[in-house]
Amino acid sequence: MAEWLVERGIGEDRALLVENDRVVAAEVRWPGELRAGDTVGATLVQRPAGSPRGLAMTDDGAAILVDRLPRAASEGAAIRVEITRAAMAERGRLKQAQGRWTDREPAAREGDAFETGRPVRRFPPGLWEELWGAAWEGEVPFPNGALLFAITPGMTVIDIDGTLPPRELALAAVPSIGRALRHFALGGSIGIDFPTLAAKADRQAVDSALADVLDGWPHERTAMNGFGFVQLVARSTGPSLLHRLAHHRAAAAARLLLRRGEGTEGAGAIRLTAHSAVLAALRPEWLAELSRRTGREVRLEADHSLALDGGHAQIVPR
Incomplete structure (x- = not known):
């Protein structure tokens, strides 16, 4: 189960x-x-005349695009907002959180x-590491091929690469596509670039296989066109793991480094060695929490030869 x-x-x-x-x-x-489903208090700071939409700010300075504003809500008013989509980074910009006005109290x-x-203190060995690594590389292997993920401002594109004949390659990729969408919690517009299949029967076979693996995953889907392209549209409530690692690489690598530090065993101090950009992303309160959880002193060492995800933790003499 x-x-x-x-x-x-x-x-x-x-x-x-x-x-x-x-x-x-x-x-x-x-x-x-802010997460989808949260209900937060905010101040309405902008509202074009006659519009049901406006911009609100929380006490923490988070901006929210708010819809369904009542006519009586004017700029400066304290309002309650139900978050419908978290803020999301894109290349060169930040998409602000979205929400709608509500008069309901926060619910469970x-x-x-x-x-x-x-x-749990720790996931079973290897599960998180494998998932994180695939998202970091943007690549999910399957027998005789791989899914290659690209994040664009308009959609997430999945390209299929491999050595099998086109029909066999497309069908072999389908189970991994179904798993990857759930592993990465992907939403929004997703394009799948299958190999071009000239025969209509082959395209229908792939469409049928895709329908089977996506059963129970809420979405809308186009049929495969003559160029092998399929588009999925699913509700987006916030950044996927794939998006986080694509747009916040140093911050994501810093969190991974802390996880490695927390998993060290033995007597002595913890030395975290990583690229300087990763060390710069470590917040003082995170390092203090690592020291509190492990009962050890934490030391930092920069190594510019390391890749961002190549940081490591080890026990060293006090």
Whole structure:
């Protein structure tokens, strides 16, 4: 039976839906973010005359694009907002959080993995590392091929590469596509660039296989066109793991480094060695929390020869 496991990390909470020692789905939360389903208080700071939309700011300085404003809500008014989509980074810009005016009191979140999952100190070995590595590289291998992910401002594009004949390659990729969408918690517009299949029967076979693996995953989908392209549209409620690692690479690598530090064993101090950009992304309160959790002194060492994800932690003499 599938079960949500939750790691309360430093600077990051992680949830894995695990069944038979395999990851079925995953979610990531960075503390302090507005999340879809949250209800927050804010001040309406901008509202074009006659428009049901405006801009609100929380006390923490988070901007929210608000819809469904009542006529009586004027600039400067205190309002309550239900978040419908978290803020998302894109290349060269930040898409602000979106929400709608509400007069309801905050309610308990239903189906929230972070609230209902079983807390664990550590996920089973390898599960998070494999998932994180695939998202970092933007590549998911499958027998005789690989899915290559590219984040663009308009959509997430999945390219299929491999050595099999086109029909066999397309069909071989489908199960991995179904898993990857859930592993990365992808939403929004997603384009899948299958090999070009000239025969209509071949395209229909791939469409049918795709329908099977996406059963139960809410979305809309086009049929494969003559160039092998399929478009999926799913509700987007916030950044996927793929988006986080694409647009916040040093910050994501810093969180991974802290996880490695927390997993060290033995007597002595913890030395975190990483690229200077990763060390710069480590917040003082995170380092203090690592020291508190492990009961050890934490030291930092920069190594510019390391890749951003190549940081490591080790126990050294005090």
